[in-house]
Amino acid sequence: MLLYKRIPLTFLLRNIRREALLVFLFANLVVFAKMLFHLRYLTIPIAIPTLLGTCISLLLAFRTNQAYERWWEARIVWGAIVNDSRSFIRQVQMFLPDGPNRQLMLQAFVQRQCAWCFALGDTLRGHQVAERLRQFLPPATVDELLTNDNIPNALLADHGIAISQLYKNGQISDFQMTHLSATLNNLTDSMGRCERIKNTPFPPTYTFNMQVFIYLFSAILPFCFESDLYYLDVPLVTLISCGFMLIEKSAIQLQDPFENKPTDTPVTTIARTIEINLKTMADFKAVPEKVPAYDYYAM
Incomplete structure (x- = not known):
């Protein structure tokens, strides 16, 4: 997740550097052809790119909005995971x-529960979860979990088995069993929503x-300027085109919030926050520190 810090220009431009170079070279080619061969009849009315640019702007607005909704839904889901994790441990505690x-x-x-939060985030990003699980669970339990196709779901199943055992032993009532379930x-619903995204x-x-x-x-666009304005023509064509490309690339980055990129939903940071909260509630002696942010983003 990008933070309110100075974002380097390289992060913004590296995804469009090839396209920008191609536009720059093509604009130069068109302008040189018009200058050297006096091909002034190649000029296109400015109304054509104006109309096309207006259509692109509307499509980009819709595109960016839909991509942001996917990113925001992922953030809402992880906010719900924070709340439900705290509620679950508080209920067990009571x-x-x-x-x-x-x-x-x-x-x-x-x-x-801490293992589940980290395992869910790592699984969504395609990371290995074995080492992460060993930070929270006994080796025998980890080996058994690794045989499952969906490790986060298996961890929730272990929660359910533990709660069922408490109920069978008469340690919790029907009412308490219902609330924990x-x-x-x-x-489970939050996990499914993340998997759907x-x-x-x-x-x-x-x-x-x-x-x-x-x-x-x-x-x-290069055909819409007079060749006499070469020093203004090529930079303008490149900058205007890069503006559209940047917006489109931003939408692509937002539409996939679990791809291990700076624009991701910060699942690792959120999972560590959950771990700190839950271990503080349960009076653990060793409570970890928050995950430090990178220069301009958190993961």
């Missing part, structure tokens, strides 16, 4: 009866069509 093993049982739930259902690509035909329109606009 419902567990007093006894010699109460603190150990509570901390086991905390460790499993409802919170687990909320966590991850596994549903933005329609590639829309991206292709948008790029075709931008390239067509960039190809037409």
